[in-house]
Amino acid sequence: MLASIIVSLVLTLIIEVGFALIFKVRGKIDIAVVFLANIITNPVIVTIENLLWTIDNYSLMISLSFIFWVILEIVVILVEGYIYNKLRVKSKFSPYKLSLVLNSISILLGIVYNVIFVILT
Numbered sequence: 248m249l250a251s252i253i254v255s256l257v258l259t260l261i262i263e264v265g266f267a268l269i270f271k272v273r274g275k276i277d278i279a280v281v282f283l284a285n286i287i288t289n290p291v292i293v294t295i296e297n298l299l300w301t302i303d304n305y306s307l308m309i310s311l312s313f314i315f316w317v318i319l320e321i322v323v324i325l326v327e328g329y330i331y332n333k334l335r336v337k338s339k340f341s342p343y344k345l346s347l348v349l350n351s352i353s354i355l356l357g358i359v360y361n362v363i364f365v366i367l368t
Contacts, residue, residue, distance in 0.1 A: 248294070248297045251293060251297060252289075252290050252293045252294060252297070255289060255293045255357070256285070256286070256289045256290060256293070258353075258356075258357070258360065259285050259289045259353050259357075260282060260285055260286075260289075262349075262352060262353045262356055263281060263285055263349045263350070263352075263353050264278060264281055264282055264285075266348070266349055266352050266353075267281045267338070267345070267349060270338050270339055270340060270345065270348065270349075271338055271339045272336060272337065272338045272345070273337070274337060276334075277334075277336045277337055277338070280330065280331065280334045280336050281331075281336065281349070284326075284327045284330045284331070285327070287326075287330075288323045288326055288327060289323075292319045292320070292323055295315065295319060296312060296315070296316060296319070299311055299312040299315055300312060320350065320354065323346075323350060324343070324346045324347050324350050325343070325346075327346040327349075327350065328342050328343035328344075328345070328346035328347070329342075331343075331345055331346055
């Protein structure tokens with residue numbers, strides 16, 4: 248479980264900080280806020296998802312993990328957007344839109360990663 252938390256966090260930080268730079272988040276403090284917001288939210292969501300995958304009933308596990316995943320991702324977008332708003336992160340997007348965009352890219356690339364390196368191997 249720890250390995251998946253570390254891999255997820257590192258990949259999320261690379262993706263979201265990288266795309267934050269692409270979306271013109273330039274200040275060192277603003278980049279640090281994006282970095283720290285993900286350090287706060289990512290391990291929590293990955294830990295909860297990992298715990299859901301330990302449920303013995305496969306159908307229940309799949310249903311619950313998808314429902315919780317959607318709910319948790321919405322919460323993460325709102326929490327990170329709130330952090331960006333409160334700490335006045337500057338970008339070409341509003342704080343909540345920045346959070347939505349960065350998390351959407353991270354989610355999509357995470358799905359691609361899991362298909363290539365987890366499911367197909």
